[in-house]
Structures are given as C-alpha cells and as structure tokens.
Amino acid sequence: MHPEKQKHGFEPKIIAFVCTWCTYAGADLAGTSRMQYPSNVRVLKFPCTGRIDPVFILKAFQQGADGVLVSGCHPGDCHYIAGNFHARRRFAAFRKLLEFIGVDLHRLQFSWVSAAEGGKWVEVVTDLTEKVRAMGPMNEFKELALEEQWSGSINTPELKEAYNQI
Amino acid sequence: MMQVIDTSIHAAVAEAIRREAQRLLSTGEVSAIVGYASARRTGAVQPIVINDADSAAQLVFTSASVNNLAVYLTTAKKEIPKTGKIGIVVKGCDLKALVGLMGEFQLKRENLYLIGVPCVGVLASTVQPAVELTSETIAPKCRECDAHLPTGCDFVPDVALPPMVPLETKYATEIARLEALTPAGRWAYWQEQFAKCIKCYACRQVCPFCFCEQCLCDRNKPQMVETTPRPSGNTAWHIVRAMHLAGRCAGCAECERACPMDIPLNLLNRKMAKELKELFEYEAGLEVNESGPLATFTDKDDQSFIK
Numbered sequence: 001m002h003p004e005k006q007k008h009g010f011e012p013k014i015i016a017f018v019c020t021w022c023t024y025a026g027a028d029l030a031g032t033s034r035m036q037y038p039s040n041v042r043v044l045k046f047p048c049t050g051r052i053d054p055v056f057i058l059k060a061f062q063q064g065a066d067g068v069l070v071s072g073c074h075p076g077d078c079h080y081i082a083g084n085f086h087a088r089r090r091f092a093a094f095r096k097l098l099e100f101i102g103v104d105l106h107r108l109q110f111s112w113v114s115a116a117e118g119g120k121w122v123e124v125v126t127d128l129t130e131k132v133r134a135m136g137p138m139n140e141f142k143e144l145a146l147e148e149q150w151s152g153s154i155n156t157p158e159l160k161e162a163y164n165q166i
Numbered sequence: 167m168m169q170v171i172d173t174s175i176h177a178a179v180a181e182a183i184r185r186e187a188q189r190l191l192s193t194g195e196v197s198a199i200v201g202y203a204s205a206r207r208t209g210a211v212q213p214i215v216i217n218d219a220d221s222a223a224q225l226v227f228t229s230a231s232v233n234n235l236a237v238y239l240t241t242a243k244k245e246i247p248k249t250g251k252i253g254i255v256v257k258g259c260d261l262k263a264l265v266g267l268m269g270e271f272q273l274k275r276e277n278l279y280l281i282g283v284p285c286v287g288v289l290a291s292t293v294q295p296a297v298e299l300t301s302e303t304i305a306p307k308c309r310e311c312d313a314h315l316p317t318g319c320d321f322v323p324d325v326a327l328p329p330m331v332p333l334e335t336k337y338a339t340e341i342a343r344l345e346a347l348t349p350a351g352r353w354a355y356w357q358e359q360f361a362k363c364i365k366c367y368a369c370r371q372v373c374p375f376c377f378c379e380q381c382l383c384d385r386n387k388p389q390m391v392e393t394t395p396r397p398s399g400n401t402a403w404h405i406v407r408a409m410h411l412a413g414r415c416a417g418c419a420e421c422e423r424a425c426p427m428d429i430p431l432n433l434l435n436r437k438m439a440k441e442l443k444e445l446f447e448y449e450a451g452l453e454v455n456e457s458g459p460l461a462t463f464t465d466k467d468d469q470s471f472i473k
Binding site: 053054055058059062075076082085086088089090091092093094095096097098099100101102103104109110111112124140141144145147 | 344345349350351352353354355356357382390391396397398401402405406408409412413434437438441442445446459460461462463464465467468469471472473
C-alpha cells in the first residue's frame with residue numbers, strides 16, 4: 001500500500017514553525033489527500049507567523065534541530081491582517097544576523113504555504129529534508145549545549161585513562 | 167601614520183555649557199541637568215546630575231566625555247527625578263539615541279532641554295583618559311561619525327568645528343573581512359569572542375534602548391536563553407541582544423565601551439544597521455521617526471528568501 005521507504009544513514013530533525021490558518025491547514029490537506037512527505041518534520045502550530053519569535057529558531061537549533069522551516073500565509077492573506085508582513089521584515093533581518101554569526105542559511109527555510117497548497121507543503125518539506133540530509137547533522141549549537149553540561153572536553157587523555165582502568 | 171586631532175574647541179564648549187547650565191538652573195527653566203564632571207583619576211570624566219545653579223561650575227567637556235547620558239533618562243534608570251524639564255548634554259551620537267527613544271515614546275521632546283555639543287571625537291575605551299586624542303586613541307565609532315554637529319537642539323555652543331581629518335574606518339573594514347569568510351570561519355570567530363563573555367550584562371545596563379522592565383533573557387518560565395556564562399547561553403544572549411537592537415541601535419557604542427571583556431559588540435550592531443539600510447532604507451538619524459524598520463512594513467518588502 002505504501003511505497004517502499006528508503007533507508008538513510010542520517011535522518012535529520014526538521015522543526016517547522018507554522019501558522020494555524022494557512023500552513024497548518026495546508027499540511028492537514030496534504031495529510032487528508034494522502035500525499036507522502038518525509039516524517040522528519042515536526043510541526044509546531046502558532047496563531048500567526050507574526051507570533052514566531054527569532055528566539056524560537058535559536059532554541060530549536062540548540063535543542064538539536066538540523067533544519068528549521070518557518071511557514072505561514074501568503075502576503076495579504078494573514079488572518080490578523082498584517083502579521084506575516086511584520087514577520088517577513090523580522091526574518092529578513094534575522095537571517096542576515098545568523099549568517100553573520102556563521103550559521104549556514106541552507107538549514108533555515110521560509111515559505112508561504114496556503115491552506116489549499118497541500119502539494120506545495122509536500123514539496124517544501126521534501127526539499128528541505130533532502131537538502132539538510134545532504135549537509136549532515138547541525139553540530140554547532142549542539143556542541144555548545146554539550147559544553148554547557150560538561151565543563152570540559154569529554155575525550156581528554158585523563159578521562160580515557162580513567163575509563164580504561166575501570 | 168598617527169595624526170593629532172584638534173581638540174582646542176573643548177575649552178570653549180565646556181565654558182558655554184557651564185554658562186548655559188547656570189542660566190537654566192537659576193531661572194528654574196529646568197529642574198536638573200545631566201552632564202559630565204571631572205572624576206578622581208587624572209583626565210577622567212564621569213556623569214553627573216546637578217540641580218542647583220552653584221553646581222554648574224562642576225560641568226566639563228573633554229575628549230574623555232565618553233558616556234552616552236541618554237541612558238539616565240530611560241525608564242530603566244531611576245536616578246533622575248522625572249519632574250519638570252530636564253537638561254541634558256548630548257554629543258551627536260547620544261542625540262541619535264535620544265531621538266530613537268522619543269520615537270519609541272519613552273521621552274517627550276517638550277520635557278527635555280538639549281544642550282548639543284560640537285564634538286570632534288572621544289577617546290577609545292582601551293586608553294587612559296588623560297592621553298591626547300589622536301587617530302590612534304580615538305574611539306572606533308568616531309572614525310565613522312556623521313554627526314559631529316548635533317541638530318535640533320535647544321542650545322549649541324557657538325564654536326566652529328575644526329576641519330575633520332578623514333580616518334580609516336574600523337567597523338566597515340571588519341564587517342567586510344568577516345563577510346568574506348566562510349560560515350565556519352565566522353562561527354569560529356564569534357565563538358572565540360562570545361567565549362570571553364562573563365554575562366555581567368554591562369552591555370544591557372548601559373544601553374539606552376534596553377529599557378524593558380523585564381528582559382526576555384532574565385525570564386525563566388519559559389527560559390528562552392540560558393543564563394549561565396557558558397558557550398550556549400553566551401551565543402544566544404549575543405544573538406538576542408543584536409536582534410532586539412536591530413533597527414533601533416543609534417550606534418553610540420556604549421555596549422562595546424562598557425564590555426569588560428572587549429567583545430566587539432558594536433560590530434554586530436553595525437552589521438545589522440548596514441543590513442537594515444540595504445533592506446529597508448532605514449538609518450538611525452537625528453529626525454524623530456515613530457516607527458522603526460521592524461515595527462512597520464510595506465507590501466513590496468524583499469521576499470526573495472521565502473519560497
């Protein structure tokens with residue numbers, strides 16, 4: 001019934017921040033239309049793209065996301081009139097900042113997906129998943145989070161020696 | 167090649183400030199004046215708030231008058247009585263910050279008496295306050311200054327600015343150097359810088375625009391940014407700081423001056439200012455603008471990065 005699932009060495013974690021009125025409904029449409037798309041994506045529903053704070057994206061990367069997708073209504077279609085216009089400016093600035101800090105922008109995708117565009121949702125998610133899969137895991141933020149828990153490198157000669165003596 | 171910068175106007179400027187402060191306080195036109203006074207260390211200058219005409223003699227202005235006094239007028243600082251009209255001594259860069267605060271409805275123009283200062287530049291935070299102002303000791307922000315003469319003030323000392331020596335830019339050069347690196351190279355550079363951070367939040371305390379009653383980075387339910395002075399929290403703090411100042415920062419570079427670990431904080435702010443100028447043709451200036459670039463929009467904004 002289902003097409004044969006291809007086995008991959010690396011399954012990226014994709015976090016999708018979506019607006020409830022357009023993209024969430026679009027993803028729902030993709031589901032009810034039985035379209036296939038990678039299960040790597042974890043969808044988080046927000047009232048509006050205007051509610052999506054750049055900090056959320058940062059947090060997603062810190063918590064182990066390999067790619068982040070932010071998606072909402074097309075310009076002019078916002079349920080709250082102008083939320084996506086504000087979001088468009090904010091994310092235009094934020095991605096420039098991330099780029100300057102040294103984050104590869106290929107891991108961060110923005111898109112407009114309306115409630116009728118189940119097909120476009122499938123396409124966006126598949127593209128991002130495959131792109132991130134080719135790039136491999138996002139290690140920068142994860143390593144920082146690891147340093148937060150360990151006060152030093154975890155494979156020092158001292159630790160190795162202690163381990164071998166056990 | 168080292169060039170000495172002509173600071174001969176400072177004596178006349180200081181004298182004019184003292185006379186004006188004396189007049190304002192004796193006539194009761196303002197209830198207090200925020201200005202600069204000599205500090206204990208030779209040549210050093212510190213902020214002072216005076217509210218009687220006799221204290222006006224304490225006011226000075228030298229190339230060590232580095233502080234942006236606008237920070238004392240924000241809601242985050244309670245030192246200044248918020249009654250009546252307040253006089254404040256401002257350099258061009260400080261005036262940009264005040265104008266930004268007025269645009270964000272934090273201050274009212276009618277409650278301020280602006281004493282503008284024609285400024286040839288101030289000393290960098292890394293040198294002793296008594297040294298001579300030269301092309302080596304000048305603060306990096308002053309190299310790129312476009313507001314030597316503040317405009318729209320209530321009082322500006324009648325002093326002619328000496329001709330400005332063109333100086334080599336620091337921020338623009340450094341931004342261009344970093345932009346030419348690979349993402350991994352930039353990541354390595356910034357990690358090295360952020361690793362120095364001790365989370366003293368001096369950059370936040372000294373910033374005129376960090377006036378939130380509760381900072382997002384202090385909240386713990388939910389905790390958006392780790393408060394530990396370790397790599398993950400440091401990186402998040404500096405990204406959030408730069409993002410929250412994007413389109414607001416007036417470029418007074420107080421964050422960088424106050425930083426005890428010499429993290430190039432203003433470099434992030436300048437980069438964001440550059441990007442916002444390119445994207446939305448916005449620049450912090452001397453005109454009150456009631457909606458900053460990220461608080462407004464047009465239907466023709468760039469969306470080439472959105473699928």
